[in-house]
Amino acid sequence: MANKSSRRDFVKRSAAVVAGAIVLPQIIPSSAFGMGGRIAPSDRIVIGAIGTGSQGMSNMRDFLRLKDAVQFVAVCDVDALRLAKAKETVDQTNKNSDCRTYGDYRELLEKEKLDAVSLALPDHWHGIIYSEVANKKLNVYGEKPICRTINDGQTIVKAVKKNNIIWQTGSWQRSQANFRRGAELAINGRVGKIKYIEVGLPDGNKGIGTPPIQEVPAELNWEMWLGPALHVPYRGVSHWNWRWILDYSGGQLTDWAGHHIDIANWGAGLEHIGPVEISGAGVYPVEGIYNVPVEYDFLCKYANGIEMRVANASRLPLGMGTTWHGDLGWVHVDRGNKISASDTRILDEVIGENEIQLYKSENHWQNFVDCVRSGKQTIAPVEVAYRAISVALLGEIAMTTGQTIKWDPDKEEIIGNLRASRMLSRPYRQPWTLPTV
Amino acid sequence: MKKQYLFLIVVAGLLTFFSACKNEAIYKTLIITGQNNHNWKASSPVLKQILDETGMFTAEIMITPDKGGDMSTFNPDFSKFKLVVLDYNGDSWSDKTNAAFLKYVKNGGGVVVYHAADNSFPAWKEYNEIIGLGGWGNRTEKDGPYVYYKRNKLVIDTAAGNGGSHGKRREFIVTTRITDHPITKGLPVKWFHGNDELYSQLRGPAKNMQILATAFADSAAGGGTMRDEPMLMTITFDKGRIFHTAMGHADEGGGPAMQCVGFITTLQRGAEWAVTGNVTQPLPSDFPSTAGVVLRPDFKEMTLEEAISNVGNYDIAKSTKYFSYLQSQIRKLAGNEEGLLNLEKMMVKVLIGNETTVEAKKLLLRELSWMGSDYSVPAIKDLVSNAELKDEAEFALARLQPQK
Numbered sequence: 001m002a003n004k005s006s007r008r009d010f011v012k013r014s015a016a017v018v019a020g021a022i023v024l025p026q027i028i029p030s031s032a033f034g035m036g037g038r039i040a041p042s043d044r045i046v047i048g049a050i051g052t053g054s055q056g057m058s059n060m061r062d063f064l065r066l067k068d069a070v071q072f073v074a075v076c077d078v079d080a081l082r083l084a085k086a087k088e089t090v091d092q093t094n095k096n097s098d099c100r101t102y103g104d105y106r107e108l109l110e111k112e113k114l115d116a117v118s119l120a121l122p123d124h125w126h127g128i129i130y131s132e133v134a135n136k137k138l139n140v141y142g143e144k145p146i147c148r149t150i151n152d153g154q155t156i157v158k159a160v161k162k163n164n165i166i167w168q169t170g171s172w173q174r175s176q177a178n179f180r181r182g183a184e185l186a187i188n189g190r191v192g193k194i195k196y197i198e199v200g201l202p203d204g205n206k207g208i209g210t211p212p213i214q215e216v217p218a219e220l221n222w223e224m225w226l227g228p229a230l231h232v233p234y235r236g237v238s239h240w241n242w243r244w245i246l247d248y249s250g251g252q253l254t255d256w257a258g259h260h261i262d263i264a265n266w267g268a269g270l271e272h273i274g275p276v277e278i279s280g281a282g283v284y285p286v287e288g289i290y291n292v293p294v295e296y297d298f299l300c301k302y303a304n305g306i307e308m309r310v311a312n313a314s315r316l317p318l319g320m321g322t323t324w325h326g327d328l329g330w331v332h333v334d335r336g337n338k339i340s341a342s343d344t345r346i347l348d349e350v351i352g353e354n355e356i357q358l359y360k361s362e363n364h365w366q367n368f369v370d371c372v373r374s375g376k377q378t379i380a381p382v383e384v385a386y387r388a389i390s391v392a393l394l395g396e397i398a399m400t401t402g403q404t405i406k407w408d409p410d411k412e413e414i415i416g417n418l419r420a421s422r423m424l425s426r427p428y429r430q431p432w433t434l435p436t437v
Numbered sequence: 438m439k440k441q442y443l444f445l446i447v448v449a450g451l452l453t454f455f456s457a458c459k460n461e462a463i464y465k466t467l468i469i470t471g472q473n474n475h476n477w478k479a480s481s482p483v484l485k486q487i488l489d490e491t492g493m494f495t496a497e498i499m500i501t502p503d504k505g506g507d508m509s510t511f512n513p514d515f516s517k518f519k520l521v522v523l524d525y526n527g528d529s530w531s532d533k534t535n536a537a538f539l540k541y542v543k544n545g546g547g548v549v550v551y552h553a554a555d556n557s558f559p560a561w562k563e564y565n566e567i568i569g570l571g572g573w574g575n576r577t578e579k580d581g582p583y584v585y586y587k588r589n590k591l592v593i594d595t596a597a598g599n600g601g602s603h604g605k606r607r608e609f610i611v612t613t614r615i616t617d618h619p620i621t622k623g624l625p626v627k628w629f630h631g632n633d634e635l636y637s638q639l640r641g642p643a644k645n646m647q648i649l650a651t652a653f654a655d656s657a658a659g660g661g662t663m664r665d666e667p668m669l670m671t672i673t674f675d676k677g678r679i680f681h682t683a684m685g686h687a688d689e690g691g692g693p694a695m696q697c698v699g700f701i702t703t704l705q706r707g708a709e710w711a712v713t714g715n716v717t718q719p720l721p722s723d724f725p726s727t728a729g730v731v732l733r734p735d736f737k738e739m740t741l742e743e744a745i746s747n748v749g750n751y752d753i754a755k756s757t758k759y760f761s762y763l764q765s766q767i768r769k770l771a772g773n774e775e776g777l778l779n780l781e782k783m784m785v786k787v788l789i790g791n792e793t794t795v796e797a798k799k800l801l802l803r804e805l806s807w808m809g810s811d812y813s814v815p816a817i818k819d820l821v822s823n824a825e826l827k828d829e830a831e832f833a834l835a836r837l838q839p840q841k
Binding site for chain 1: 612616625626627629722723724725726727728729731753754756757758761764765767768769770771772799803806807808828829831832835836837839
């Protein structure tokens with residue numbers, strides 16, 4: 001801890017000197033100029049990217065589309081080819097060749113002076129890296145789901161709060177008009193008192209059997225890719241398809257929890273609480289290394305009487321998306337700007353000034369940038385993201401154990417079930433450990 | 438002393454009662470075959486085996502005269518059977534046999550219509566009401582509408598055209614359309630079926646018919662109608678219940694279409710429903726999903742003994758089914774402490790076995806990490822010193838004996 005503060009102090013002290021110089025030796029983070037940790041609206045946010053695969057690059061492009069908002073200076077990935085592509089994108093944008101590359105996030109965090117990081121990694125890495133960047137007091141744009149286990153999530157939330165950083169979860173549906181509108185209609189009682197919510201997430205995918213053990217491609221640091229997960233030989237499954245293996249992900253269920261469950265919570269006032277009882281069943285593959293449930297269907301009961309059913313879309317009448325059912329009707333939202341209701345007049349309803357106005361953002365990445373500058377809360381803060389993914393993780397535990405799970409949403413503990421409680425965490429492979437917060 | 442005798446009498450009585458129940462639960466089944474444009478010599482014994490496997494049916498195969506033979510000699514006594522399985526597509530039966538069959542169905546006899554049996558008897562009105570939908574045999578709009586799903590909506594299509602077609606044989610996904618019917622309750626909504634003909638454009642009276650499952654006949658996958666074609670149907674005819682499966686095109690030994698766990702299970706459940714109107718058979722743990730086709734080459738469901746004795750030879754490249762089975766049993770035993778401890782003991786025995794592969798041990802350690810008890814701990818501790826298993830053993834101990 002002492003090292004960290006002295007580094008930051010050094011940066012702040014040296015910033016005053018450097019600012020006067022004509023040629024900057026490197027981009028100095030705006031937060032280094034002593035703006036109380038926040039950045040002047042005119043200054044660009046100095047940002048690094050950890051994880052430059054499909055989602056990481058997608059986020060990078062979304063940030064780069066914002067005018068003079070951010071400047072990427074460093075990228076990190078365990079795949080050298082992806083890393084080179086990321087550097088190329090950054091250098092082209094910056095019109096130089098200065099973007100620094102790292103194969104180990106620890107080195108990036110040690111050497112770089114940043115305002116923020118953009119994180120897009122397999123879920124099994126979230127617990128460690130999300131907590132560490134928070135401990136470094138860097139502002140974070142972090143992909144959902146924010147954690148692979150409840151225990152990881154609790155640590156991340158604690159780290160973000162303690163270090164008072166700005167956090168934006170990649171739950172970008174919140175910044176889309178139809179989702180906000182649906183949630184606002186629901187939370188203001190336009191379908192009556194909400195009794196029941198249906199959340200439809202994608203069906204599972206086809207298996208691939210068990211591919212043979214292969215030589216690890218020269219560009220991939222497989223050890224580092226696995227990190228805290230148990231060691232397995234390389235069978236050609238790493239990028240993207242990690243989400244079909246339980247060591248790294250819970251499948252479509254956990255992948256999409258940060259979207260449609262998050263939206264469901266938003267419109268029903270469940271953002272800061274959790275269910276008290278969870279039960280359901282999954283359909284698991286019989287053959288192959290992909291072992292996440294390909295169908296899932298579970299019911300969460302909340303202390304306030306609301307029930308939420310989460311299932312793969314084919315099992316639900318309205319398929320994908322979120323449906324809030326109240327005693328007067330329902331409203332449904334999904335991607336593709338979809339919004340529909342039991343009665344179309346519900347959709348014409350005006351929300352009055354004295355009613356609940358939900359947080360409004362029209363661009364998820366801009367919202368992060370704005371909040372880093374203003375110090376205000378983002379539209380998808382960390383605790384809310386944790387509550388969204390915990391619904392899916394508790395559902396996963398209920399399906400794995402075959403039992404009804406009782407959950408204490410205040411103490412964040414499973415009640416009276418030792419076996420289920422063990423699944424609140426996945427022990428890390430040495431030498432990796434969750435950072436202390 | 439008297440009390441003891443009384444006890445013995447009660448026990449004897451109960452035993453008689455239970456064995457009587459068991460006998461009563463066996464439904465005599467008649468499989469009719471002998472003419473078919475399909476390989477009935479391959480399919481009929483497999484149908485028998487699949488039904489007999491449940492312990493609920495005892496099936497006999499009756500072979501009709503050959504094509505052009507004297508059908509008056511084909512005269513089954515339907516009244517002896519609770520279930521008739523039709524694996525027949527050929528010459529007309531005698532009027533007497535037709536009448537006897539109709540009487541059997543009207544009186545509540547169960548029927549299973551299997552694959553090409555829905556090609557048979559295009560001109561027999563009541564038979565077509567029994568099968569609901571049929572194909573080929575110059576079936577056209579005169580015989581009834583096409584019935585299918587399009588964009589998740591049931592379509593009754595009276596357009597002119599021939600009934601019956603199929604594209605190239607292939608594996609395809611079946612969609613369960615009715616999930617609260619006794620036959621399909623608990624089934625995945627989507628599941629892969631083994632390489633089969635995807636019967637399409639069936640048409641018929643479709644009276645008193647429910648479509649339980651469909652399959653999308655994708656033209657890109659080797660010819661198809663781009664409709665969700667009916668695969669599993671139930672029909673009622675007077676008091677009779679009929680289960681119609683359009684699947685199961687037979688190869689020698691049954692082949693993938695009949696070895697498919699989806700075909701086997703729906704046939705077994707459909708047969709029970711046809712007899713009783715209910716289904717008591719639990720869903721097997723190896724029922725397929727969108728993850729892929731699951732075959733049972735011997736048509737038998739796995740047992741715990743089989744899983745335990747094979748899981749130690751675990752070679753992930755060959756099959757993961759024994760391990761998947763173990764996981765499903767753990768779920769089934771939820772809340773049953775004694776059952777879980779028994780299973781745990783079996784797993785630990787495999788875990789410490791000299792013959793057990795490292796891969797199997799790793800997987801058992803992952804599973805024991807959450808479902809195990811103190812019973813596992815000493816065996817797992819012993820493995821910490823094993824370089825190959827250290828990580829997994831520590832993983833398991835971290836959960837079984839958390840450091841506070």
